[in-house]
Amino acid sequence: MPPALEPADFVWLCTFLRTESALVIDESKEYLVTTRLSPILRELGIASLPELVVQLKRRPMTTVHRRVIEAMTTNETSFFRDVHPFETLKNQVLPDLVRRRGSAGLNIWCAASSTGQEPYTIAMVLRDMFPDVAARSRIYCTDINTLVLERTRQGLYTQLEVNRGLPAPMLVKYFERKGSEWQVREELRRMIDTRVMNLAVPWTGMPTMDIVFIRNVLIYFDVPTKKQIITRIRSNMAMDGYLFLGGAETLLNIDDNFARSHEGKSTLYKRAA
Amino acid sequence: MNALVVDDSRAIRSVIARMLRGMGYSVAEAGNGRDALDQLAQSGSVPVLALLDWNMPVMDGYALLRELRANDRYLGTKIMMVTTETELERMQAALEAGADEYLMKPFTPDALREKLAILGLEAAA
Numbered sequence: 076m077p078p079a080l081e082p083a084d085f086v087w088l089c090t091f092l093r094t095e096s097a098l099v100i101d102e103s104k105e106y107l108v109t110t111r112l113s114p115i116l117r118e119l120g121i122a123s124l125p126e127l128v129v130q131l132k133r134r135p136m137t138t139v140h141r142r143v144i145e146a147m148t149t150n151e152t153s154f155f156r157d158v159h160p161f162e163t164l165k166n167q168v169l170p171d172l173v174r175r176r177g178s179a180g181l182n183i184w185c186a187a188s189s190t191g192q193e194p195y196t197i198a199m200v201l202r203d204m205f206p207d208v209a210a211r212s213r214i215y216c217t218d219i220n221t222l223v224l225e226r227t228r229q230g231l232y233t234q235l236e237v238n239r240g241l242p243a244p245m246l247v248k249y250f251e252r253k254g255s256e257w258q259v260r261e262e263l264r265r266m267i268d269t270r271v272m273n274l275a276v277p278w279t280g281m282p283t284m285d286i287v288f289i290r291n292v293l294i295y296f297d298v299p300t301k302k303q304i305i306t307r308i309r310s311n312m313a314m315d316g317y318l319f320l321g322g323a324e325t326l327l328n329i330d331d332n333f334a335r336s337h338e339g340k341s342t343l344y345k346r347a348a
Numbered sequence: 349m350n351a352l353v354v355d356d357s358r359a360i361r362s363v364i365a366r367m368l369r370g371m372g373y374s375v376a377e378a379g380n381g382r383d384a385l386d387q388l389a390q391s392g393s394v395p396v397l398a399l400l401d402w403n404m405p406v407m408d409g410y411a412l413l414r415e416l417r418a419n420d421r422y423l424g425t426k427i428m429m430v431t432t433e434t435e436l437e438r439m440q441a442a443l444e445a446g447a448d449e450y451l452m453k454p455f456t457p458d459a460l461r462e463k464l465a466i467l468g469l470e471a472a473a
Contacts, residue, residue: 153462158465158466234434234452235455237452238451238452238455238456239458239459239462240459240462240466242449242466243439243443243447243449247436247439252435
């Protein structure tokens with residue numbers, strides 16, 4: 076069994092990740108470090124996690140540093156993940172916004188969008204329901220990880236990835252085969268705008284958003300950083316804009332300027348101030 | 349809740365049946381479309397869920413799908429193709445013939461569970 080990390084090395088690694096990507100990893104998440112980094116050791120030609128830390132302590136930053144940040148910041152995602160938020164999107168949010176905005180396009184932001192399954196899910200739902208609005212809408216995909224943004228732009232997925240959570244009628248309607256993989260059709264890829272972004276650092280140049288998805292990513296930040304992120308997101312939203320968090324997440328003690336409602340089996344936040 | 353698994357590979361039938369039983373289903377199995385229809389006729393049961401392989405001897409999954417959809421008795425049965433046929437045209441044909449879902453082999457237990465959720469079939473347990 077390869078050597079585990081010494082406590083001092085684990086602390087150093089947590090500091091490195093916090094400094095470079097604002098990820099907050101404490102002792103309770105040591106399994107996450109081992110799970111995410113062990114698979115890339117062979118790729119990097121490094122024998123063990125302790126040896127990896129030795130290399131990370133060197134400067135300047137190299138491929139090793141970047142690969143570690145990428146491995147720790149690539150979040151699992153899938154099409155129609157958790158299902159219920161997209162039912163709420165379809166049954167409540169989109170009809171409400173289209174009623175207010177008419178056929179004008181919508182600006183939708185997927186923060187920490189990973190490999191793109193979430194924004195493409197949104198694109199499929201919007202295109203199915205309101206094709207004219209979809210044609211004028213933009214879905215902004217931001218992530219700290221450039222590799223996943225490139226995957227998003229390509230819209231190429233494996234059989235295992237399209238097998239998960241994606242209704243077969245949607246697969247047939249919105250994908251085409253590319254060799255052994257599946258590619259999102261161009262009409263949906265055209266809706267996507269990708270940008271590198273570290274949520275923990277103030278950003279500029281993002282248009283006013285009608286809908287923001289920031290799901291299962293705030294858990295990686297400490298409370299002060301969560302507050303800053305949500306405050307900045309809120310000020311980037313239309314006054315009647317909607318916010319989606321992950322199923323187990325809440326804005327309690329983070330931001331009280333959103334009205335919360337339960338729609339079906341999901342919780343919905345609407346900007347209130 | 350009862351389910352029907354139709355696949356000419358006993359090993360694959362067994363794996364799928366075990367997954368479904370783990371989710372609380374009682375599972376009947378058949379090795380081809382003709383056997384499946386005979387079993388259904390004899391038992392008189394109407395499964396809530398039928399998982400059909402495509403390529404089988406005697407009667408393949410597509411033919412079985414069409415037979416089931418031609419019979420009002422199975423209107424409420426959710427039918428999912430579970431197959432190595434991964435061409436878009438096959439998928440389209442199955443959906444047009446009345447399949448509710450399509451799961452490509454190989455698949456994970458999570459993928460099966462998620463497809464059942466899409467069909468509105470939560471785990472029975």
